[in-house]
Amino acid sequence: MPKYSDGLDRMFHALGDASRRAMVERLARGPASVSELARPFDMALPSVVQHLGVLEAAGIVVSTKVGRVRTYQLATDALTPAAEWISRQRLPAERRLDRLGAFLDTPTDKETT
Amino acid sequence: MPKYSDGLDRMFHALGDASRRAMVERLARGPASVSELARPFDMALPSVVQHLGVLEAAGIVVSTKVGRVRTYQLATDALTPAAEWISRQRLPAERRLDRLGAFLDTPTDKETT
Numbered sequence: 001m002p003k004y005s006d007g008l009d010r011m012f013h014a015l016g017d018a019s020r021r022a023m024v025e026r027l028a029r030g031p032a033s034v035s036e037l038a039r040p041f042d043m044a045l046p047s048v049v050q051h052l053g054v055l056e057a058a059g060i061v062v063s064t065k066v067g068r069v070r071t072y073q074l075a076t077d078a079l080t081p082a083a084e085w086i087s088r089q090r091l092p093a094e095r096r097l098d099r100l101g102a103f104l105d106t107p108t109d110k111e112t113t
Numbered sequence: 114m115p116k117y118s119d120g121l122d123r124m125f126h127a128l129g130d131a132s133r134r135a136m137v138e139r140l141a142r143g144p145a146s147v148s149e150l151a152r153p154f155d156m157a158l159p160s161v162v163q164h165l166g167v168l169e170a171a172g173i174v175v176s177t178k179v180g181r182v183r184t185y186q187l188a189t190d191a192l193t194p195a196a197e198w199i200s201r202q203r204l205p206a207e208r209r210l211d212r213l214g215a216f217l218d219t220p221t222d223k224e225t226t
Contacts, residue, residue: 012129016122021198029204079199085134086192086199087142 007059011082014058019043020051024074027061031073120172124195127171132165137187140174141181144186 014020023037038048055061060078063070086095125174127133136150151161165185168174176183 006131008134009129009131012125015195015198016125016129018119018122022120024202074202079202080127083196083199085128086196089137089187089192 004067008081008085010058011060011079014054014060014091015082017051017054018043020055023051024060027074031071033069033071037072037106121194123171123199124173125194127167127172127173128195130164130167136161136164136168137173137191140185140187144184146182146184150185 001024015024017040022041026032026037026040034048034052037052040046041048052061052063056063056072059075059081061072062075063072065071119189128137132154135154139145139150139153142176147158147165149163150165151158154161165174165176169176172188174185175188176185178184
């Protein structure tokens with residue numbers, strides 16, 4: 001069993017919740033405070049903080065506190081372990097086509113969604 | 114909320130367990146029966162079947178029954194929704210470097226692990 005198993009358990013578990021994924025989507029656009037993160041959700045602040053705690057324990061987000069404001073941002077290479085694990089499971093031929101496709105793809109359309 | 118949310122919930126949840134990921138790793142090398150999948154695990158057959166049920170409900174594996182033997186295999190593009198979601202969260206610059214790296218990378222070393 002590879003030693004990053006627990007890390008992958010935590011990471012995939014953290015991503016298995018639509019609210020947490022929406023927070024990651026928001027943070028992919030830039031850092032945000034807890035109240036900024038809470039705004040689009042019909043959710044009490046403690047619940048938001050709890051979700052952020054799950055994401056932080058999984059190594060997906062990091063937080064810094066300046067004065068009374070805690071700001072969250074995506075960790076460097078936050079989702080790389082999950083992406084690499086998935087990539088290793090794909091059939092070799094499929095994987096090579098993906099790489100070529102991804103490389104040739106112009107990201108403009110996808111980045112505006 | 115995008116309509117594939119529930120699907121992503123199920124998919125990431127299914128991947129958040131080391132035993133289920135090990136089954137996916139096995140099936141990435143080719144189809145297998147339940148007993149073949151059970152062999153490397155110190156696990157009762159019903160538990161193996163239960164894990165496979167979670168993977169099947171998430172659309173990651175499909176099964177076919179011939180006579181009394183049920184064979185499992187990875188679904189076509191099994192992990193693509195998860196891979197695409199992850200890819201969309203990465204910072205644009207990081208993502209472009211990844212693509213270049215993945216395209217230039219020779220897969221030989223990684224595929225033997």
